[in-house]
Amino acid sequence: xxxxxxxxxxxxxLSKKLxxxxxxxxxxxxxxxxxxxxxxxxxxxxQMIIWRLDRRGKLLIVxxxxxxxxLKTRLKNSKNNLLIHLKMTxxxxxxxxxxxxxxxxxxxxxxxxxxxxGPLPNRFxxxxxxxxxxxxxxxxDLRKFAYLKLVDDQELATILAKNYGPEPLSPEFTxxxxxxxxxxxxxxxxxxxxxQTAIAGLGNIYVDEALxxxxxxxxxxxxxxxxxxxxxxxxxxxxxxSQAIKYRGTTFSRFVDASGRQGNxxxxxxVYGRAGQxxxxxxxxxxxxxxxxxxxxxxxxxxR
DNA sequence: GTGTTTGTTATCAA
DNA sequence: CTTGATAACAAACA
Numbered sequence: 001x002x003x004x005x006x007x008x009x010x011x012x013x014l015s016k017k018l019x020x021x022x023x024x025x026x027x028x029x030x031x032x033x034x035x036x037x038x039x040x041x042x043x044x045x046x047q048m049i050i051w052r053l054d055r056r057g058k059l060l061i062v063x064x065x066x067x068x069x070x071l072k073t074r075l076k077n078s079k080n081n082l083l084i085h086l087k088m089t090x091x092x093x094x095x096x097x098x099x100x101x102x103x104x105x106x107x108x109x110x111x112x113x114x115x116x117x118g119p120l121p122n123r124f125x126x127x128x129x130x131x132x133x134x135x136x137x138x139x140x141d142l143r144k145f146a147y148l149k150l151v152d153d154q155e156l157a158t159i160l161a162k163n164y165g166p167e168p169l170s171p172e173f174t175x176x177x178x179x180x181x182x183x184x185x186x187x188x189x190x191x192x193x194x195x196q197t198a199i200a201g202l203g204n205i206y207v208d209e210a211l212x213x214x215x216x217x218x219x220x221x222x223x224x225x226x227x228x229x230x231x232x233x234x235x236x237x238x239x240x241x242s243q244a245i246k247y248r249g250t251t252f253s254r255f256v257d258a259s260g261r262q263g264n265x266x267x268x269x270x271v272y273g274r275a276g277q278x279x280x281x282x283x284x285x286x287x288x289x290x291x292x293x294x295x296x297x298x299x300x301x302x303x304r
Numbered sequence: 305g306t307g308t309t310t311g312t313t314a315t316c317a318a
Numbered sequence: 319c320t321t322g323a324t325a326a327c328a329a330a331c332a
Contacts, residue, residue, distance in 0.1 A: 001310060058311075087311050088328085143328045145311070163312095187322060196312080204310060253309075293324070294310065 002086040004167060004201030005244035006255050006263060007058050010092055013258035014137075015053040017094050022049050022067065022132040030126040033147035036079075041150055044079065045129075057164050057200030060084040060092075061156070081156045083149040090139070090146030094258045095120060097134030115256050116140065142254060164200040168241040173199070178234045182222045189225065190218035191292040193237075202237070204294045205250055205272045210236040212271045217303045218296050243268065271297040 002010070026045045028038040047067050054061040062082035084092065093116060117124045120138045127139040127148060139148065151159065165181075166172035181199070185192050192198055193207045202210070211218050213236035216229055225233070249255060249263030252273060256262055270280050275288035279299040288297050 003311090085311085088309080089330095142330070143309095145328060185321085191322080194311090295308085 001088055001203055001205060001252060002090065002249070002255055003058060003203035003206055003244075004055075004241055005206070005265070006249035007055055007060055007086065008245050009249045009257050009263065010086075011053050011055045011060055014092060014094060017135070017258065018050045018062075018131070018137070019052060020049065021135065022047065023064075023129055024132060025130040027128040027130075028126070029121070029128070030141075030144060032144055033141075034127070035147065035149040041148070044150065045082075048080070050131075056160055057167055057196055058085065058203070059164070060086070079150040079152045079155075081151050081153065083147075083151060083156070083159070084139070085147050085149075086141075087143075087145035087147070089142040089254045091116065091124075091141065091254065091256050091260075092258060093120060093138045093140060093256065093260050095136045095138065115251065115254050115262060116260050117142070163197060165196065165198045167200040168202070168237050173238075175231060175234050179227070179230050182225055182230050185222040187222060188218065188291065189216060189220050189222050189233075190294075190296060192222045194292055194294070199237075201241070205252065205269070206237075206240050206244065208272045208297050209270060210240045212298060212303060213240060215303050218291050218298055271299065273297070 023045050026042055028034055028042065031038040034041060048064040049067055050062055051065050052063040054063060060083070062084065064080040064082060066080070086092070117140065120140070121128050122140070124140040124142050125138050126141050126144070126146070129137040129139070131137060139146070166177060182189070182192070190207055190211065193202050193210070194204070208218070210233065214229065214233040216225065216233060244250060244265045247263065247265040247268060248257060250265040250269065251262035252266065271286050274286045275297055276285055278284070279286055279302060282299065282301045284299055284301040286297055286299055288295060290296065
């Protein structure tokens with residue numbers, strides 16, 4: 001379940017590998033979640049150059065540019081932003097020329113094979129991009145939720161403005177903003193933190209972790225939080241997100257980085273996935289309930 | 305066969 | 319109009 005830290009890990013990895021590379025060929029094996037259409041991408045992506053990778057919340061933005069001036073003119077107001085959303089089980093895996101991740105070299109191991117699904121391309125590969133220098137980018141997705149969408153600058157601006165609130169660690173995410181956001185909502189605090197239009201980037205894992213760190217029960221009405229609690233939660237969110245980025249994200253089911261490796265933050269999780277196990281602070285068993293339609297983990301004693 | 309997993313959107317109610 | 323709550327989607331796994 002890639003959330004902000006996982007997408008940021010992929011963005012940083014891929015940025016080093018992809019910046020300046022040319023797209024030579026695109027093969028689309030699954031057409032369902034490709035926009036505007038598979039035919040459009042197949043026609044327009046080849047020859048484009050990847051010049052930068054951006055991210056907004058959980059959305060990865062591949063900035064493209066044309067290779068020659070003729071093409072540039074034609075594409076001036078054209079679709080040169082490739083949006084990639086990994087949703088639940090999407091993966092972007094980069095492979096060097098003649099160097100399979102499974103070819104018996106050092107990275108090859110069982111957990112890697114399990115998370116990726118075997119040598120690439122495999123049955124989970126939805127799109128394959130052949131790039132300059134003999135390199136390849138595989139877009140894998142077990143469940144078909146993840147998508148690719150090619151848009152122009154105008155569409156991109158609209159999408160970002162409409163769907164994404166400020167994100168943790170950004171200048172826009174101030175304590176003042178956070179206090180006002182929380183005060184004007186009646187819903188439970190977990191549902192609010194999950195809402196991307198309110199705050200972009202948090203998902204189920206980091207919401208549970210941040211609420212534990214701030215000693216706040218997920219079911220609490222947002223409005224009922226005291227000024228001190230809001231401040232604690234604000235700090236908890238920033239701390240969890242920056243730690244998770246530092247540890248290259250959390251692998252719970254299938255997240256892998258651009259080299260197919262799992263994230264290291266899993267071992268730092270304090271409540272997510274620990275139902276029935278002792279709270280690391282007070283030893284009370286962690287409970288699991290359903291809230292906002294999601295599995296929700298918390299400590300009955302620590303979180304009020 | 306059943307229940308579980310979650311990011312996001314659709315839908316409906318107030 | 320906004321806000322809130324819930325179902326639905328997808329596919330594999332225990």
